[in-house]
Amino acid sequence: MQARHGQSSYRDRTDEFFGVVESRRRSIAPAAENNVPHGGGGGRREDPRSAAANQSEFSKRASLIGLAIHQTSQKLSKLAQLAKRSSVFDDPTREIQELTVVIKQEISGLNGALLDLQAVRNSHNDESNISRDTTTHSATVVDDLKNRLMDTTKEFKDVLTLRTENMKIQEDRMKKFSLISSKESANPFVRQRPLASKPSPSQPAPLPWANGSSSSSSQIVPSRQGEAESSPLLQQSQQQQQHMVPLQDTYMQSRAEALHNVESTIHELGNIFTQLATMVSQQGEIAIRIDQNMEDTLANVEGAQSQLARYLNSISSNRWLMIKIFFVLIAFLMVFLFFVA
Amino acid sequence: MKITALLVLKAAPETTDPVILANASDVSHFGYFQRSSVKEFVVFVGRTVASRTPPSQRQSVQHEEYKVHAYNRNGLCAVGFMDDHYPVRSAFSLLNQVIDEYHKSFGETWRSAKEDSAQPWPYLADALTKFQDPAEADKLLKIQRELDETKIILHKTIDSVLARGEKLDSLVEKSSDLSMASQMFYKQAKKTNSCCTIL
Numbered sequence: 001m002q003a004r005h006g007q008s009s010y011r012d013r014t015d016e017f018f019g020v021v022e023s024r025r026r027s028i029a030p031a032a033e034n035n036v037p038h039g040g041g042g043g044r045r046e047d048p049r050s051a052a053a054n055q056s057e058f059s060k061r062a063s064l065i066g067l068a069i070h071q072t073s074q075k076l077s078k079l080a081q082l083a084k085r086s087s088v089f090d091d092p093t094r095e096i097q098e099l100t101v102v103i104k105q106e107i108s109g110l111n112g113a114l115l116d117l118q119a120v121r122n123s124h125n126d127e128s129n130i131s132r133d134t135t136t137h138s139a140t141v142v143d144d145l146k147n148r149l150m151d152t153t154k155e156f157k158d159v160l161t162l163r164t165e166n167m168k169i170q171e172d173r174m175k176k177f178s179l180i181s182s183k184e185s186a187n188p189f190v191r192q193r194p195l196a197s198k199p200s201p202s203q204p205a206p207l208p209w210a211n212g213s214s215s216s217s218s219q220i221v222p223s224r225q226g227e228a229e230s231s232p233l234l235q236q237s238q239q240q241q242q243h244m245v246p247l248q249d250t251y252m253q254s255r256a257e258a259l260h261n262v263e264s265t266i267h268e269l270g271n272i273f274t275q276l277a278t279m280v281s282q283q284g285e286i287a288i289r290i291d292q293n294m295e296d297t298l299a300n301v302e303g304a305q306s307q308l309a310r311y312l313n314s315i316s317s318n319r320w321l322m323i324k325i326f327f328v329l330i331a332f333l334m335v336f337l338f339f340v341a
Numbered sequence: 342m343k344i345t346a347l348l349v350l351k352a353a354p355e356t357t358d359p360v361i362l363a364n365a366s367d368v369s370h371f372g373y374f375q376r377s378s379v380k381e382f383v384v385f386v387g388r389t390v391a392s393r394t395p396p397s398q399r400q401s402v403q404h405e406e407y408k409v410h411a412y413n414r415n416g417l418c419a420v421g422f423m424d425d426h427y428p429v430r431s432a433f434s435l436l437n438q439v440i441d442e443y444h445k446s447f448g449e450t451w452r453s454a455k456e457d458s459a460q461p462w463p464y465l466a467d468a469l470t471k472f473q474d475p476a477e478a479d480k481l482l483k484i485q486r487e488l489d490e491t492k493i494i495l496h497k498t499i500d501s502v503l504a505r506g507e508k509l510d511s512l513v514e515k516s517s518d519l520s521m522a523s524q525m526f527y528k529q530a531k532k533t534n535s536c537c538t539i540l
Contacts, residue, residue, distance in 0.1 A: 251399055254430050258481040265488040272495045279502050286509045293516035300523030307530035314534065 061117050062141045065110060069148045072106045075099060076155050083163040096163060103156060110149055118142050343367070343473050344435075345379075345407060345422040347465050348387040349443055351452070352394065352418040359391040359418060361457040363443070365465035366422075383422060391418040399433055412436040416452070417443065431479035435472050439465065 079099045082092050121138045346366035350359040366383050368376040386404060394400045394413040402409045403425075410432040411420045419436040442464055472478040476486055 251430070251433060255481070258430065258485065262481060262485055262488065265485065265492065269488065269492060269495065272492070272499065276495070276499055276502060279499070279506060283502070283506050283509050286506070286513055290509065290513050290516045293513065293520045297516065297520040297523045300520060300527045304523065304527035304530040307527065307534050311530065311534040 058117070058121055058138055059141075061113070061120070062145060065113050065117060065145050066148070068106065068110050068113070069145065069152060072103060072110065073148075073152050073155070075103050075106070076152060076159060079103060080155070080159045080162070083159050083166060100160070100163075107149070107153055107156065110152075114142070114145055114149060117145070342426040342475060343370075343424055344427065344469055345424070346383040346387070347422075347435075347439060347469050348383070348391075348420040349439060349462075349465070350387060350391040350418045350420060352391050352396070352413050352416050359388050361388070362417075362447075363458065363462040363465050365461070365469045367469055387420040387422075391420055394418060399436075401429055401432075408432075410436060412440065414440055419443075428475050428479070428482065431472075431475035431482055434480075435468070435478035438478065439468060442468075 079096065082096050082099065085092070121142060344367065346364070348361060348365075349363040350361050352359045361384065364384070366380055368379050371379050386409060390400065390402055390409050390411045391413065394411045396413050396415060398413055400411045400413075402411075406424065407422050408425055408427070408429070409420060409422055410429065411418060412433055417440055419439045421432055421436055423432050443462075446462075446464065476483040
């Protein structure tokens with residue numbers, strides 16, 4: 001393709017150059033030029049001029065769209081920053097919502113503009129004879145703008161999801177705090193969250209006590225026994241009624257729990273005793289075996305001892321025999337000596 | 342874990358202030374000059390809590406560093422000032438006992454009381470000292486504690502039984518070796534006994 005382009009440029013450059021010069025001249029004095037009859041030769045020049053005009057209009061539009069996309073992405077980054085701020089106070093919900101609406105409008109507008117641009121380019125492609133360069137160039141430009149818009153839309157979507165997550169977290173936190181703050185008045189959140197109403201100022205005397213009790217009743221709420229209660233001074237008596245019944249329940253529940261614990265402990269103790277009995281019986285068997293071994297040893301040793309005793313006897317008795325044999329030998333010797341001497 | 346005060350009040354209907362029927366407090370751990378103010382504070386808070394406890398209800402309120410437990414039973418209300426570590430269940434069982442005891446000793450005479458009675462009730466003072474240990478008040482706690490101790494002892498027993506088992510195993514080894522050795526000894530002896538006729 002490059003070679004062909006080179007060839008075509010090598011071949012057709014002069015005409016193109018003339019066409020450009022003409023278009024320049026014409027763009028400088030468009031009114032005068034418009035009246036000039038283009039005739040036959042103008043066909044070729046008209047194309048470059050209209051092509052150039054189309055091209056410039058296309059590029060103008062493209063640049064406008066690019067600028068708008070850039071602005072939208074800037075606004076989007078600001079929105080992302082706002083959404084990331086997940087603090088409970090100073091919730092910029094309004095601003096975030098306004099920004100979201102604005103960005104959405106811009107994105108949709110950009111979408112429409114891009115579609116228009118594409119349509120214009122296609123129509124221009126169809127009606128006039130533009131070179132392949134311009135076609136590819138315009139196609140690339142349109143694609144690039146489309147990609148950028150897609151990225152912006154994706155970012156926008158991410159920011160929205162992040163925002164919804166943060167809102168959910170905040171809601172949970174609000175619920176947690178509102179549950180506690182509905183029982184206390186000294187909670188700093190009370191000032192900001194309208195969910196917890198403040199104690200009535202018509203009871204000034206017991207108020208400090210209520211404040212003191214309520215501020216530390218929040219610590220008791222998550223405690224295991226969870227029976228801490230706020231005084232009826234706080235907010236609605238209905239709430240108090242609701243909390244009275246749980247207190248009774250929790251008291252009973254804690255008793256039931258303690259009983260369960262005792263029962264399970266006793267059960268474990270039973271288990272331990274059973275294991276103990278098993279182990280002791282096993283060891284009893286071992287003891288019996290030891291006993292048997294010892295008896296065997298005793299029998300062996302006794303037998304060996306008797307053998308040795310017999311041996312001893314035999315040894316000692318042999319000596320007697322030997323003495324007798326020696327006497328007999330000596331007698332023979334004497335007889336022999338007698339015979340010889 | 343300590344009880345600072347025990348009060349028995351007559352919980353009148355909401356409009357009037359409760360009437361104190363018995364009061365026992367242990368303020369020994371406060372400085373000498375604070376004792377009277379602490380007593381006043383106890384009285385005042387006890388009255389307030391009792392007035393705000395509906396009948397046949399139990400309630401626990403946190404006040405500074407004390408937990409105030411109140412149990413209202415048909416107009417007779419027992420209030421206890423405990424610290425944070427005192428288990429709540431034992432507190433309420435203690436209040437139960439106090440109310441039962443009061444019923445037994447005073448019957449229904451308290452219903453006519455209109456002013457704070459100044460006579461001390463010895464049972465309350467005894468209860469205060471006795472029940473400093475929450476296990477005394479709550480039988481369940483006592484049983485649980487004893488069971489835990491027993492469990493520890495049993496664990497130790499099992500450990501010693503295991504050691505005994507090991508020793509018995511070593512004894513078995515040794516006794517079997519001994520029996521082998523004695524058998525060899527017997528065989529040797531027999532051998533030497535059999536071939537003696539040569540010499």
